Amino acid sequence: MAEAEIARGLEGVVFTETELSFIDGQNGRLYYLGYPIQELAEHSSFEEVSYLLLHKRLPTADELAVFKEKLVKNRSIAVEKVASFADYPRTAHPMASLRTAISELGLFDPTEEDTSFESLYEKSVSLISKFATVTAAIKRLREGHMPIEPDPELSHAANFYYMLNGKRPSPEQEKLLDVALILHAEHGMNASTFTALAVHSTASDIYSSIVAAVGALKGPRHGGANEQVMKMVQEIGKPEAARGWVQGKLANKERIMGMGHRVYKALDPRAVILKKYAEIVAKAHGKSTEYEILTIVEEEAGKVLNPRGIYPNVDFYSGVVYSDLGIPTEFFTPVFAVARISGWTAHILEYARMDNRLLRPKAKFVGELDRKYVPIDQR
Numbered sequence: 271m272a273e274a275e276i277a278r279g280l281e282g283v284v285f286t287e288t289e290l291s292f293i294d295g296q297n298g299r300l301y302y303l304g305y306p307i308q309e310l311a312e313h314s315s316f317e318e319v320s321y322l323l324l325h326k327r328l329p330t331a332d333e334l335a336v337f338k339e340k341l342v343k344n345r346s347i348a349v350e351k352v353a354s355f356a357d358y359p360r361t362a363h364p365m366a367s368l369r370t371a372i373s374e375l376g377l378f379d380p381t382e383e384d385t386s387f388e389s390l391y392e393k394s395v396s397l398i399s400k401f402a403t404v405t406a407a408i409k410r411l412r413e414g415h416m417p418i419e420p421d422p423e424l425s426h427a428a429n430f431y432y433m434l435n436g437k438r439p440s441p442e443q444e445k446l447l448d449v450a451l452i453l454h455a456e457h458g459m460n461a462s463t464f465t466a467l468a469v470h471s472t473a474s475d476i477y478s479s480i481v482a483a484v485g486a487l488k489g490p491r492h493g494g495a496n497e498q499v500m501k502m503v504q505e506i507g508k509p510e511a512a513r514g515w516v517q518g519k520l521a522n523k524e525r526i527m528g529m530g531h532r533v534y535k536a537l538d539p540r541a542v543i544l545k546k547y548a549e550i551v552a553k554a555h556g557k558s559t560e561y562e563i564l565t566i567v568e569e570e571a572g573k574v575l576n577p578r579g580i581y582p583n584v585d586f587y588s589g590v591v592y593s594d595l596g597i598p599t600e601f602f603t604p605v606f607a608v609a610r611i612s613g614w615t616a617h618i619l620e621y622a623r624m625d626n627r628l629l630r631p632k633a634k635f636v637g638e639l640d641r642k643y644v645p646i647d648q649r
Contacts, residue, residue, distance in 0.1 A: 276634055285629065286467075289326055290616055291456045298536030298581075302456055303327070311543050316426050316451040316609070317341060320398055323456055323616035324391070337395075338426075344399035345420035345429070351378065352407050352417050360412050364405075364604045365488035367412075369481055371404045372397075376477025383475055387622055393476050394615035401611045402426065405604045406433030409597075427451055430608065435596045442554070446547055447595055453540040453584060454606050456613030458533070462486035462493070466614045467621050471629045476618060483614050484607055493603040493610075499528040500589035500599045503563050512566035526571045528586030535579035544587040551594040560590045 277283045292301045300307040303322055310319055321329045321337045329337060351374060358367045375397075376382050381389055407417035410433075418433045427448035431439040439447065457463075466483035470476070487493035506515045519526055531538055552561035568582055575581070592602050 280464075280631075286459075286621065286624070288459070288617070288620060290323060290613070290620060291458050293458050293533050295531075295533040295535050298534060298539050298542075300457070300539050307453065307539055308543065311449045311452050314452060316448050316455065316612075319452050319455050320612040323612050324394060324619060326620075340395055341399045341426060342420075342422045344396040345403050345422070347375075347400060347403050347407070348378075351375070355404075355407055355417075356411050358408070358411075363488065364408055364412070364601050365484065365494075365607070367408045368401075368405060368604050368607060369484045369488070371408065372401075372477060372484060373481050375400065375404075376475060376481070379477070382477060385473060385475065385622075387619070390476055390615075390619060390622055394619060397476070397480060397615060398611050399426075401608045402430040403433060405601070405608050406430060408604070409434055409601055410436075431595060439595075442550075443595060446551065446591060449543065449547060450588060450591055450605070451609040453543060454588075454609035456610070456616065460492065461489075462610065463614060463617050467617055468629045470618050470621060471626055473626070476615070479618055480611065480614055483610075487603060487607055487610065493606045495527060495583075496585040496588050496592075496602040496606065497599050499564075499585050500560075500593065500602070502527045502567075503560050503589070506563050506567070509559065509562040509566055512563050513570045516567055516570040520571065520574050526567065526575070528582055529568075529571055529575055530580040531583040534581065534583065537581040538583045540584035541582040541586050544584065544591055545582075548587040548590045551591055560593065561587075564590065 289303060292304070293299070294301075302310060302319065303326055305322070305328075310322075314322075317338050318329065318334055320341075321334060351371075354374060355367070355371055358370065379393070381393065403420055410417045415436070418436055421429050421432055421438075424432055424438070425444065425448070428439050428444045430451075431443060431447055462483040465486040466479040469479040469482045490498055506512050516526065548561055548564070552558045564587060568586070572581070589599070589602060592605060593599070597605055
């Protein structure tokens with residue numbers, strides 16, 4: 271047999287086709303179904319983007335109204351299920367709690383094993399809606415408060431804010447959260463999306479696929495990176511310490527969190543959009559210290575890293591935005607999941623429309639063969 275070429279980290283391996291998103295990493299561009307992310311962030315809503323991903327087209331006004339109504343009807347979770355969330359240890363990472371909660375939703379869904387396309391679609395809509403409810407309930411319970419019932423009069427973003435914080439957001443806060451959800455909704459064949467498809471390809475239920483995706487997103491090299499950025503800001507402490515801190519990290523060849531991306535060799539377009547909103551937040555709500563630290567880190571690190579094609583990614587400024595919205599650092603990644611559930615389910619539906627071929631890669635064997643077994647009393 272010919273010598274197998276190993277693609278470390280599956281770098282460059284193409285196993286399927288998709289229409290959902292296109293990333294032009296060299297020029298820093300991102301498209302959902304061909305629409306530039308800048309236009310969607312400015313003019314669309316998370317509900318419309320979710321429809322776009324699931325249906326592969328923008329809705330009419332009537333179609334969007336029906337879709338929004340379906341999302342609203344799926345928001346509530348049975349009281350007994352929410353009560354079980356209270357038993358989760360508060361020392362556990364919120365992503366671990368979210369992973370367990372979504373598994374519970376599947377456990378009590380009588381249609382869990384129905385993998386028909388129609389059932390997958392209905393469960394996808396339900397999961398998009400319930401991810402926000404579950405995440406908010408977990409946060410409230412960890413803080414010693416009772417979960418808040420969804421408000422059917424509010425948009426997805428506004429209702430999520432309300433369930434998190436117990437008060438309705440201002441129009442600016444609603445837009446801010448809506449934009450953040452849009453920017454995180456989809457991003458190609460990343461680790462968590464691939465994980466979801468790997469499980470789905472076995473003909474397992476959609477809950478198993480999504481639980482696996484949550485587990486992948488939990489990792490600090492994927493969704494957890496945004497937490498690390500805020501920890502970096504806290505470690506630096508004050509703007510005047512930022513340049514020296516960066517210089518020390520670079521001199522020791524240590525990584526600057528939130529800088530660099532596997533795909534982008536130019537500035538991540540999502541980071542550009544979030545930076546704009548982070549600046550608005552900094553001026554309006556007193557997060558100026560965090561924002562100033564990040565801008566100095568970006569400038570100082572950029573002197574060395576930009577020529578290497580390393581720029582801020584979406585995680586770099588998202589923490590300041592989330593912090594202003596009353597979201598604790600440990601909940602940054604669950605909020606990411608509240609957005610990315612749209613992309614995960616859209617990819618599952620797209621793969622289901624194809625042949626849903628079982629993913630079965632190979633590994634190059636480098637061990638010994640025909641080794642002789644030695645009885646345990648002779649070892």
